[in-house]
Amino acid sequence: MQLRNQVEWVLHCCAILAMLPEGARLSTRALAEFHGVPKEYLSKALQSLAQVGIVEGSLGPAGGYRLARPASAISFLDIVEAVEGGGRSFACTEIRCNAPCHPPGFRPEGPCQVARIMWRADDAWRRELAAQSLSALADQLGRELPADLQSRTAGWLKKRISS
Amino acid sequence: MQLRNQVEWVLHCCAILAMLPEGARLSTRALAEFHGVPKEYLSKALQSLAQVGIVEGSLGPAGGYRLARPASAISFLDIVEAVEGGGRSFACTEIRCNAPCHPPGFRPEGPCQVARIMWRADDAWRRELAAQSLSALADQLGRELPADLQSRTAGWLKKRISS
DNA sequence: GCCATAATACTCGGATAAGTTGTGTCCGAGTAGGCTAGG
């Protein structure tokens, strides 16, 4: 059970976007260069974010992406689910109905006991991610990153910011 | 992020094994027929369980699998990790080091802030699964399953039990 | 100087393809219990 690497990419991209000045945009190319990942594939991941309204793209030169809502209103879960899809990690196929000693077409009421436990763990995972906002990540990065690195990064970004 | 269907299969198999009388074995074929899944592929999953000592197989006729330790000492996490592997769901490739404004070969101290949050969610998932034992599942099944279904199942199993 | 047009830089979406993983099948080797035949 592995998450795609796109998840890592967009989380870092969102972190960058969250630290940008209000309204500033960054192009897919700039984000891809900054993280050293293929531009066109990253673009697909960012499109997924745009589709669910986490991020907002604009066309033309000086176009690019910016957060569609304040970073405090975007959770890790929002981002992960945008890329990875919202389904549960455990899919119950109701194999308990296949027992040859059961009458054919038998359907027990209530969800499978095994699935219930797996889903509860899944919910715990989701709760944890839902509790983490992008702004909290940005704050933490601002606190933990060495000052010289922050200023060098800010300088590099300033050259690539559109509008 | 989907778990394999093998996970569902072995969880149900373990539930059956946990409800068997002390020392009784059940062959892969019986388990596969009971759940309506391909015998040979299920066999691979059971081998994974045997490798980590959750289950114990024996050769020859009247051979088959039984739990290698009491059901109360087997957690859902044990079973899931046996099949799915113990790695984390989020793999951090340290793309924060790729920024072109950083000195080449730059390695920050401490784990990536993004990864820390993802790993915390992962830990919550693991904790939840580790807290659920096989015996708890067996108890719940004994309580919730209609009595007639239980006796029909018990009768079917009795014919297939070895030794 | 002003407007129309062209060039540019970006997003969007589809097509394609290689690599990896999940899913399933097949078969031979090894092992242990049961059955049969010969003493």
Next chain:
DNA sequence: CCTAGCCTACTCGGACACAACTTATCCGAGTATTATGGC
């Protein structure tokens, strides 16, 4: 009745095949900004 050898049923492990998914790459269409050229 006893024992040796065969048969059967099972696990184990490897090899193989197919499908789905991941991870890209490429290209054309659409759009908005900028640059250019004619008036």
